[in-house]
Amino acid sequence: MGDEFESDTVVASGNQDELIMQQQRQIEREISESTALVGDLEPIASLNNEYSNDVVYLEKIKDLASKYKYMRRTRPDGNCFFRAFTYAKLERLLDNKIDFANFYKIVEGSKHALVELGFPQFTVEDFYDTFIDVLKRLGDIKTATDAKKELHTLFNEQGYSDYMVVYLRLLTSGQLQRDQDFYSCFIEGERTVADFCHQEVEPMYKESDHIHIMAACAAMNTGVRVVYMDRGTSKINIEHDLPEGTQPSVHLLYRPGHYDILYL
């Protein structure tokens, strides 16, 4: 077992892996200094600043603003889908005690299900405990307004925030492996679903595709609407509900390579 770089020019004394990782860390540092893990609510029009000379995008921002009031940015660190999705889902649940309690039950049963699928109990437990701890802390707060403030605080603490992301990644991986007959047709190349999960789903900072979103929705029993904003020539943004035909409770904005949260 070695890594996947196939290079004939490795210098015997130089440790290239470390140089690459050092450079990666530098880039990550720059991103983390400029963007919060999860930002404050902003009006949709705040997107205009990023595209002031871009006719295609300005038109699409107009379309977006006709349907959504606010957005909330997430840090572009490869975890943005998982972080945005979990945050938006929990934020929504805080408005309804019954939905919250039902969700709590789903999460409570999830650790056992993962262990049954062959996930290592010892490490899964670590992330599960934090996820449940966050749910308990939020559930104990009386008003939704205060609970949402706490949610925002916790999701901007790297320790909590990343553990929440990891646990959703594990749940997503579990869902993919449980229904592998279905998901295997979406995986390109010769990889098995389990390999795909180990390489593209479980590791932090790996970006999400359609398949991750489908499985995450199924694992969290949640419908999501993704609004795609790109350089396509249509004047309106394309919307996509997952799973198809469900009433979405989470709305996400996708711009190539990145997800943010949207508010009606």
Added chain:
Amino acid sequence: MSTPARRRLMRDFKRLQEDPPTGVSGAPTDNNIMIWNAVIFGPHDTPFEDGTFKLTIEFTEEYPNKPPTVRFVSHMFHPNVYADGGICLDILQNRWSPTYDVSAILTSIQSLLSDPNPNSPANSMAAQLYKENRREYEKRVKACVEQSFID
């Protein structure tokens, strides 16, 4: 101060003591839980057999979301170990998963000793001998094994 990384490392340590995998051991250094010393015993039926190879593991506050830096302190002759002791192993780089713990890291390195990957060489001499001259490869490895008794 207790951070997620430190808390998790205490758990890893406890597990390693209570349920130690065969042929590996590890513990935090006396005054710093972020730096560990570890030993991997050379696997049976490989040229590394009988060797006791020392390593250091350095964690950051981002553990277990990012892998630690693992390095052999003992001199190694292996296709995937750099001259400075650094290890070329996918799970310590781009295929790291937060579900790995110290036990999993050490047992993966142990199996790397049994099954080198000569197509991804960190030591091109070792990789070449492994592929083309297994006898000489084993001779060089055995020298490391003997060296490991003295270290």
